[in-house]
Amino acid sequence: MNLPDRVLAALLALSSAVLAQAAEPSAAYVAMGSSFAAGPGLLPYAPDAPPGCARSLANYAQQLATLRGLRVNDVSCSAATTRALLEPWNEMPAQIDALGTDTRLVTVTVGGNDVGYIGGLLAASCGKLAAQGRVSASRCRAAAEPTEADFAALARSLRELAAAVRVRAPKATLVFVDYLTVLPPAGLCEAAPLPEPAADLARRTAARLLAVTSAAAREAGALLLPASRLSAEHHACASEPWMWGYPAPAGGAPYHPNAAAMAGLAGALHEALGR
Template identity: 45%
Template structure:
């Protein structure tokens, strides 16, 4: 449905929605949030003339959205009966998707440390991954149901993750660091997790009556190693976007997809 100009828009999610490293920083945003004025929520709000309340926060899980933490209120508390649009990009931290890829990509002296090897092993354990996906599905469903109760007239959009890893290629040496992980080929694990995140979002959206924006499928040719990338490869800074996160072009692309869907 069309969202009227001036309507209240609440953006929720983790760093993939917040945009750490993308300048300028959102006015008044805590530094730890990594919240950028160039993230897709800000771009959409500016184009459609919406009143944005951006509560995205780097490191957030779906639990943080629904219940908050000791130091931060639940993101969902930003939603009121007047809210007309809610977007959510979250779940990767629940699974350990980006943390595992990041830890496995650290320079050798660091990624060899027991603490990082242990964390990668915990994130990529198959049984634990299955459990985390079951919990994520239930958590996302709870969030959508609570949003329907709090804002019955709101359009709720689950926004998928942009593609990070390219399709499998036997002669592709660009991902050698991830392929040589002590836990085996993490590119295979990363692709499977991305695919399962997409399927989880789509399933929850269909079951709970909200919109699913299939950003992953729409960005297949814009992975981090492509000539027209929308996400960053690993690098030891936040400049231009955090490693394995959207760059400015990626945020603009997601905003455009969302605007087309809403219109």
């Protein structure tokens, strides 16, 4: 994958020496995050992961570790919020507990669950299909529009997370990987059965999520892999989607990254670290 110049400029915010250290073969690598990092629907799952995490052995962290010969400790988990990275959650330790002084690379994809991003998409799509009699309304969950307080809390948590990474793994390169693009910039398709107001809300939420994540990376002196830009032409309605639509094919996870997406992210990270 050849990264656009603007993407490389965003990635190479740290010195090449630091990046080289993070990319050394056998370096310790910790991957944290929510379902967009874990990879639900992409079998096989890690046998030692809690069942609810749906942590794929084909997610971008696992593929990056294979490409670079890194020692990966993948603690990502579906449904995780930023607090699950910082504090124990669902009888699991805080994800950040996986870091140590030997950690040289940390990737993070998180925040969507803090603001109800994918949950809102799922609820709206289910509701539309239920109104058409295509699914039972009992399957659909309600979703609320994220508030300014939600985004402010997310920003604080991301800053806290970056600071905690610096304390626990002072020699690590921290890379925030933002959320892949789910919907086209305008219009919809059969793979995205949404009312237009719900689609517009999802686009606004995605834009705010990117802005908050970008600001956290910039303030922390961390890197940002702009997955949203890399996947801008691979949304759920594209001819070559990196995103399952709704409903997903058997075994897939609606509005989540497919195999092509995870391979694309791993390749982009591999190229960035190689530079």
